[in-house]
Amino acid sequence: MTERPTEDGGAQPETDEPSETDRPSVLVPLAVLEGESLPNGTPELLANAHVVLLGYHVIPEQTATEQAREQFGETAMSKLGEFADRLAAAGADVETRLVFTHDEPTTIDRLIYEYDCLAVLVPNSTERVDSVLVSLRGTIGVGRNTRLVAGLFADAGANVTLYHALGEGESPDDGESFLNGVKADLVERGIAPDRIETLVEDADVPFDAIAGQAESHDAVVMGETDPSVTTFVFGMPSKQVAERFLGPVLVVQRERPEE
The missing domain is CATH 3.40.50.620 (HUPs)
Incomplete structure (x- = not known):
């Protein structure tokens, strides 16, 4: 899996496989550097989705995004990769995106537009989805x-x-x-x-x-x-x-x- 840079300094994987456009696209935002992880049951819930897995971290106004990425990017991407593997193992089609931002809500709103997401998940755990x-x-x-x-x-x-x-x-x-x-x-x-x-x-x-x-x-x-x-x-x-x-x-x- 390779990554391409994005306009906000994020990274997004590229694969040789075409996107499964018939699947509903769902944005899953996780504050990866604040200990937020993929809740139990989420992979099963989104097994038939095209998941845009967004790892984000809010930084102080005086901190440059490039500085934060250099300091924390490797750790955050490692965590995102683990979560993406769990989603893919359940059957989901997954894209990952890492963003360091000064304005969390506006960034998430922009990415909903950018990826044309049908829904956003407010992630909580569930044992099953019956x-x-x-x-x-x-x-x-x-x-x-x-x-x-x-x-x-x-x-x-x-x-x-x-x-x-x-x-x-x-x-x-x-x-x-x-x-x-x-x-x-x-x-x-x-x-x-x-x-x-x-x-x-x-x-x-x-x-x-x-x-x-x-x-x-x-x-x-x-x-x-x-x-x-x-x-x-x-x-x-x-x-x-x-x-x-x-x-x-x-x-x-x-x-x-x-x-």
């Missing part, structure tokens, strides 16, 4: 959710629960109709209908309801409800769901404007 909760709030971006869910779990045998908290003025029939449409899309994408359940709930606080439902599942898929990845990946609400649920949360990103 049951997945898919929280859906509205019709915008639903196709990206179904692409991710079908891509990761159609061949994995996991059961999928489609969950929708009713919005203002929305009836239970409206909610069921919405989820049935999503279910039909997943069936068309290869998930057996008997592995898909739908759940509509009239919840006063949707965040609390999602966190409560998540407790009986092994992983959670949520849509990006705020255009700011700074808020969503590292703040409300996916991070809080992950903290309360203690399992992995896949945050499906909005489709970004061409500009």
